[in-house]
Amino acid sequence: MQLDFTPEEEAFRLEVREFIEAEYPQPLRDKMNAGAAPNKQDYVTWQQILHRKGWIAPRWPEQYGGTGWSPTQSYIFDEEISAAQTPRVMPFGLTMLGPVLLSFGSEDQKQQYLPAILDSTTWWCQGYSEPDAGSDLASLKTQAVDKGDHYLVNGSKIWTTYAHYADKMFCLVRTSSEGRKQQGISFVLLDMNDPGVEVAPIITNNGLHTVNQVFLKDVKVPKENLVGEEGAGWTIAKYLLGHERTVIAGVAASKQQMKRLKTIAEQETQQGQPLWQDNRFRDRVAEVSIDLLALEQTNMRVLSDESAGRGPGPEASLLKIRGTEIQQMITELLAEAVGYYGLPYHKEVLLSGWGETEPVGPDYAAPLLPHYFDWRKSSIYGGSNEIQKNIIAKAVLGL
Amino acid sequence: MDYQLNELQQMLQQSAEKYIERDYDFLTRQSRAASDLGYSQQQWQQFAELGWLGLPFNEEDGGFGGGAGEIMVLMEAFGRGLVLEPYLASIVLSGQLFARLGNTEQKADLLPKLIDGSCKLALAHSEPGSRYELERVQSKADSNDASYLLSGQKSVVLNGNDADYYLISARTGGAGDIDAEGISLFLVAADSPGLTVRGYRTADGLQAADLTFEQLEVAESALLGEPGNAFEAIEWCFDQGIAALSAEALGCMEILHQTTVEYLQTRKQFDTPIGKFQVLQHAAVDMFIALSQSRSMVYLAADRADSARDQRRAALSAAKNFIGRAGRLMGQSATQLHGGVGMSDELNVSHYFKRLTTINTWLGDDNHHLAQYSDSLL
Numbered sequence: 001m002q003l004d005f006t007p008e009e010e011a012f013r014l015e016v017r018e019f020i021e022a023e024y025p026q027p028l029r030d031k032m033n034a035g036a037a038p039n040k041q042d043y044v045t046w047q048q049i050l051h052r053k054g055w056i057a058p059r060w061p062e063q064y065g066g067t068g069w070s071p072t073q074s075y076i077f078d079e080e081i082s083a084a085q086t087p088r089v090m091p092f093g094l095t096m097l098g099p100v101l102l103s104f105g106s107e108d109q110k111q112q113y114l115p116a117i118l119d120s121t122t123w124w125c126q127g128y129s130e131p132d133a134g135s136d137l138a139s140l141k142t143q144a145v146d147k148g149d150h151y152l153v154n155g156s157k158i159w160t161t162y163a164h165y166a167d168k169m170f171c172l173v174r175t176s177s178e179g180r181k182q183q184g185i186s187f188v189l190l191d192m193n194d195p196g197v198e199v200a201p202i203i204t205n206n207g208l209h210t211v212n213q214v215f216l217k218d219v220k221v222p223k224e225n226l227v228g229e230e231g232a233g234w235t236i237a238k239y240l241l242g243h244e245r246t247v248i249a250g251v252a253a254s255k256q257q258m259k260r261l262k263t264i265a266e267q268e269t270q271q272g273q274p275l276w277q278d279n280r281f282r283d284r285v286a287e288v289s290i291d292l293l294a295l296e297q298t299n300m301r302v303l304s305d306e307s308a309g310r311g312p313g314p315e316a317s318l319l320k321i322r323g324t325e326i327q328q329m330i331t332e333l334l335a336e337a338v339g340y341y342g343l344p345y346h347k348e349v350l351l352s353g354w355g356e357t358e359p360v361g362p363d364y365a366a367p368l369l370p371h372y373f374d375w376r377k378s379s380i381y382g383g384s385n386e387i388q389k390n391i392i393a394k395a396v397l398g399l
Numbered sequence: 400m401d402y403q404l405n406e407l408q409q410m411l412q413q414s415a416e417k418y419i420e421r422d423y424d425f426l427t428r429q430s431r432a433a434s435d436l437g438y439s440q441q442q443w444q445q446f447a448e449l450g451w452l453g454l455p456f457n458e459e460d461g462g463f464g465g466g467a468g469e470i471m472v473l474m475e476a477f478g479r480g481l482v483l484e485p486y487l488a489s490i491v492l493s494g495q496l497f498a499r500l501g502n503t504e505q506k507a508d509l510l511p512k513l514i515d516g517s518c519k520l521a522l523a524h525s526e527p528g529s530r531y532e533l534e535r536v537q538s539k540a541d542s543n544d545a546s547y548l549l550s551g552q553k554s555v556v557l558n559g560n561d562a563d564y565y566l567i568s569a570r571t572g573g574a575g576d577i578d579a580e581g582i583s584l585f586l587v588a589a590d591s592p593g594l595t596v597r598g599y600r601t602a603d604g605l606q607a608a609d610l611t612f613e614q615l616e617v618a619e620s621a622l623l624g625e626p627g628n629a630f631e632a633i634e635w636c637f638d639q640g641i642a643a644l645s646a647e648a649l650g651c652m653e654i655l656h657q658t659t660v661e662y663l664q665t666r667k668q669f670d671t672p673i674g675k676f677q678v679l680q681h682a683a684v685d686m687f688i689a690l691s692q693s694r695s696m697v698y699l700a701a702d703r704a705d706s707a708r709d710q711r712r713a714a715l716s717a718a719k720n721f722i723g724r725a726g727r728l729m730g731q732s733a734t735q736l737h738g739g740v741g742m743s744d745e746l747n748v749s750h751y752f753k754r755l756t757t758i759n760t761w762l763g764d765d766n767h768h769l770a771q772y773s774d775s776l777l
């Protein structure tokens with residue numbers, strides 16, 4: 001056992017840090033530091049910077065544009081970009097579809113789609129959930145009828161993150177209603193500009209627009225856009241889920257938020273002292289810190305197993321459960337720290353920061369309560385925490 | 400012992416609930432919130448006609464002589480409807496504080512207009528550095544012949560964006576910034592020269608404002624009560640506010656609980672209503688427990704709101720702490736149990752969640768009141 005990073009790993013950390021320091025554009029940095037929500041251009045700008053360096057797809061095989069990093073290096077990289085508060089790399093193309101195409105896609109599909117995922121010229125969205133198929137994804141109803149050289153797709157997807165930014169969507173559809181529900185599902189790619197695709201915004205509890213309902217009416221999807229075999233959609237979806245789990249704990253981002261919490265609590269006052277000096281408050285922060293440390297150590301242990309060739313089992317669901325609980329707790333403490341100044345709501349500030357305008361209260365306060373509301377999503381999406389516990393109960397405990 | 404509502408309270412409850420059902424469905428509420436004013440002046444006028452604006456004032460002042468128990472039943476109904484009109488700011492907090500400190504002449508001038516709906520008040524007490532501490536007042540009032548010059552800053556003044564008058568607290572004496580002694584209260588017209596009001600919406604769809612004032616001159620007659628002696632009344636009115644807010648939270652919780660149970664019965668996944676999953680049943684039961692105990696704490700708060708200071712303060716801190724925690728559980732669970740739908744702005748669930756969250760902050764959050772209560776045990 002050797003719980004510290006090696007000197008090589010520390011050197012790598014420094015390299016990443018220096019790269020970010022040199023390449024992260026100042027205006028974007030200011031906007032992100034203000035807690036504003038990045039827009040499409042912001043995401044793409046940052047992703048293309050990483051791409052030019054060859055660091056956009058750490059977890060892909062090297063010959064397809066991966067970095068060949070060890071899991072630990074990837075982890076260090078995540079820590080550094082989180083600490084710098086860059087826009088996060090959108091997962092849809094890079095961590096979801098990319099690996100799927102690499103494992104299940106045809107040579108043509110790889111050639112057609114992978115380059116544009118790497119250089120962020122195609123924005124993908126994930127069309128899994130439907131109004132009546134959330135936790136029970138396998139009951140999805142969007143129908144794809146075989147019309148010879150194409151499928152005719154009808155149905156609706158919901159909660160589709162950034163569908164309004166997307167050029168394309170990877171999508172689970174029903175190609176058969178025979179046999180087990182899971183067997184009739186296929187994985188297809190469709191173009192958001194195709195006739196019959198309509199995107200309707202859904203505003204969430206922070207007042208912003210990130211998710212959508214997507215209506216599909218007689219959309220023609222060419223047969224060559226089927227990924228894997230017809231009916232293999234469920235296998236692909238499950239493969240993806242396994243791939244996602246270790247990324248989802250969000251340890252690096254939570255560590256960054258803990259730093260932010262401390263900075264804010266040092267500036268807030270309570271009985272004439274910095275709030276940070278208040279033992280009651282700090283103890284509660286300390287407890288979350290300890291929980292985060294436990295999560296981090298667990299995450300590292302899982303990574304180390306992975307390096308040793310033992311893939312993460314379903315117990316990795318605990319990373320998602322604890323990771324999101326901790327994220328949510330931090331957003332709660334952040335909002336609490338600013339007291340009354342958490343209350344004012346300024347939508348423009350959530351989108352672009354205060355800019356030239358004199359802030360109402362401290363400049364860091366405005367996004368905190370909306371963030372708290374928004375982060376309730378993290379125990380709902382990506383397989384709700386109840387569903388993750390069901391997985392552990394069944395697959396790990398045998399109950 | 401008797402935990403039943405009296406006859407007046409029952410009548411009030413019936414009329415308030417009927418009003419909410421008839422005039423305050425969620426979509427109407429949302430369109431009022433989105434209007435320029437942010438609420439409806441017409442509804443405010445209706446409150447006046449129903450006698451609600453005069454509810455807590457003495458009969459000789461033109462009111463109905465109601466107390467915290469009457470306000471409680473009204474606020475509970477307001478919570479169910481997510482009412483936007485500035486009842487808490489203008490009547491419960493400022494109105495009662497004004498009536499407590501104002502002299503006969505001052506009251507005769509203003510209370511009739513407050514009660515008939517033609518005039519609104521806002522309480523400007525908290526400041527950027529004061530957090531929830533009521534004694535910490537930095538704003539100053541310098542006596543100057545027959546007038547006072549006020550200078551300072553007030554933060555997040557509930558409904559401060561469109562009040563006609565503010566009750567502004569400022570220091571005329573005392574030892575430093577944190578002394579209960581030496582705090583005075585002034586009635587200041589919104590259009591006074593030297594007063595800057597920066598209004599905004601709050602996260603729950605209500606509104607507030609920050610005030611700054613520099614050498615703002617008010618006549619001696621603007622002083623409410625004895626100079627330097629307003630603290631006790633301010634503290635008392637915060638407690639009235641806590642009792643009222645707790646009742647409003649209770650109304651929010653009732654709707655959230657009911658909506659969530661209905662959703663568990665109707666939403667199907669895995670070919671079965673999700674309410675069949677035991678883990679969700681237990682979550683709904685925890686909500687039920689929180690709701691039921693919140694009702695008890697709301698009754699306690701209303702009952703103690705007029706007791707002697709020591710008894711009152713501890714009981715109200717206990718209530719506010721409990722309601723804050725219960726409200727958090729209700730809001731978070733209701734969101735979680737609704738899945739993605741719980742996150743959407745279109746559904747009422749997210750709005751009750753937000754209101755319960757901001758109620759926790761107003762007048763001191765759960766941790767502040769935990770500390771207060773804890774100190775009372777010393």
Ligand SMILES: Cc1cc2nc3c(=O)[nH]c(=O)nc-3n(C[C@H](O)[C@H](O)[C@H](O)COP(=O)(O)OP(=O)(O)OC[C@H]3O[C@@H](n4cnc5c(N)ncnc54)[C@H](O)[C@@H]3O)c2cc1C
Nearest residue numbers: 126128129134135159161377381384386676735736738739
């Ligand atoms: C902000 C946000 C972004 C999203 N982005 C995307 C996206 O880009 N693409 C996409 O396809 N989807 C996306 N989703 C959808 C997300 O995956 C679903 O919301 C999630 O799967 C839950 O489904 P549901 O909303 O239908 O809730 P439901 O499945 O109806 O669940 C309601 C409640 O019941 C519980 N429950 C359900 N079944 C069980 C059970 N068997 N045992 C115990 N409890 C149970 C759930 O945990 C939840 O608390 C997003 C969701 C959100 C909130």
